[in-house]
Amino acid sequence: MPQARRESSKSFQGVCVYQNQPIDFILPGISTHLQPAPTSGKQITPGHSTEHLQTDIFVHEMARSDSHESLMSKNISDECNLEQSRSSLLGGLNPDLYRIGGLDPDEDDDFPDNHRGRIWFKVHYEEKNEQLSVNLLKIKNLPSRVKGSINCSDPFVRIFLLPDGRRYVQSKVKKKTCNPRFDETFVFQVPNKSVQDSSLRLTVFDNDRGKRHTIIGHVIVKLKDVDVNSTEPVLFCKDLEIEQDEPPSESGEINVSLCYNPMIERLTVTVCEAKNLRWPDDLPLETCVKISLFTGSKMAKVKKTSIAKKSSQPNYNESFHFKLNQSSVAISHILLQVNLAHVGNKGDKCLGRVVLGSHMFARGRALEHWITAITTTPHKQVRQWHKLT
Structure with missing residues (x-):
């Protein structure tokens, strides 16, 4: 009996044998995530040597360790490839998903000094329907309104059909961007004989928060350069040109603001200031501005500013209200005259004048000023300089 007790309590390093059944446990120095070697149905008896047991366990654990390291190496490689693929999109969008169709992916972004912007648009003429389609795509590198800041611009585009000049369409205003994207299409009805x-x-234009419209630049495309027989739109990419300064007026300039309220049918004309006025014999005299409202060829109302004392840069800053029916807008105009006050016994003498009105009476900036104030942006003050003639 004592001998049997000694046999049953006999222990080996790595495996304990009790009642002829193996009891496995983890050897020190082997990582805990590894499973012990299976016995493959073999039973360990007291007759097995300790060295054989240790050798079998070591060989099996080394094989499992090599397999585990290989698996971990593969996982690390896969993770590196995944991170590498993600790194190209980290912190931004994939530009390939947002390209505008028809544009060259390798488009030139090298802008010269004092660049005013570059505009992309498509033009297509349908001879059968006599329709001219203009697809406004985008603009890049517009100047910022505030020097030293970026994206301080609220641009929009007006598209005029020349030589008429009074027919135009306008895009939406893009807020706080110098690189706006529009993707808007406009249609003009143009007879075949006029193309x-x-x-x-x-x-x-820069909207400047709706207070005024500042011209940034323009481009002009002659329709004779467009292939009217083409079934595909023609893509144009042009740099904006700065408005060419007209030669200074010999009579000076006047700054006027227009505001029309269609609800109460009231036109407000504000005479702000004048500059570079020139008098006969170069003698500065007193001046005033006469404002006349015409409906058709009939004078409807006349008003006059107070007299500005001898100055070539007079400030008037006076507003005048006129009753103007919506039905009469298309046949009305405003005549502004800068006069020398009380010249001899003949009354006031005209230094220069400007006409603001519909296409029947005005052209160029004067016509544009009228349309913008009356039609495009009612209820808002639209202020602009005009040359006196």
């Missing part, structure tokens, strides 16, 4: 003599003028 070759017509042109498109795209003028880019």
Whole structure:
């Protein structure tokens, strides 16, 4: 009996044998995530040597360790490949998903000094329907309104059909961006016989929070350069040109603001200031401004500013209200005259004048000023300089 007790309590390093059944446990120095070697149905008896047991366990654990390291190496390699693929999109969007169709992916972004912006648009003419389609795509590198800051611009585009000049369409205003994307399409009805003599003028404005419209630049495309027989739109990419300064007026300039309220049918004309006024014999005299409202060829109302004392840069800053029915807008105009006050016994003498009104009476900036104030942005003050003639 004592001998049997000694046999049953006999222990080996790595495996304990009790009642002829193996009891496994983890050897020190082997990582805990590894499973012990299976016995493969073999039973360990007291007759097995300790060295054989240790050798079998070591060989099996080394094989499992090599397999585990290989698996971990593969996982690390896969993770590196995944991170590498993600790194290209980390912190931004994939530009390939947001390209505008028809643009060259390798488009040139090298802009010269004092660049005013570059505009992309497509033009297509349908001869059968006599329709001219203009697809406004985008603009890049517009100047910022505030020097030293970026994206301080609220651009929009007006597209004029020339030589008429009074027919134009306007894009939406893009807030706080110098690289706006529009993707808007506009249609003009143009007879076949007029296509070759017509042109498109795209003028880019800065809205400046709705207070006023500052011209950034423009481009002009002659429709005779567009293949009217093409079934595909023609893509244009042009740099904006700065408005060419007209030669200074010999009579000076006047700054006027227009505001029309269609609800109460009231036109407000504000005479702000004048500059570079020139008098006969270069003698500065007193001046005033006469404002006349015409409906058709009939004078409806006349008003006059107070007299500005001898100055070539007078400030008037006076507002005048006129009753103007919506039905009469298309046949009305405003005549502003800068006069020398009380010249001899003949009354006031005209130094210069400007006409603001519909296409029947005005052209160029004067017509644009009228349309913007009356039609495009009612209820808002639209202020602009005009040359006196």
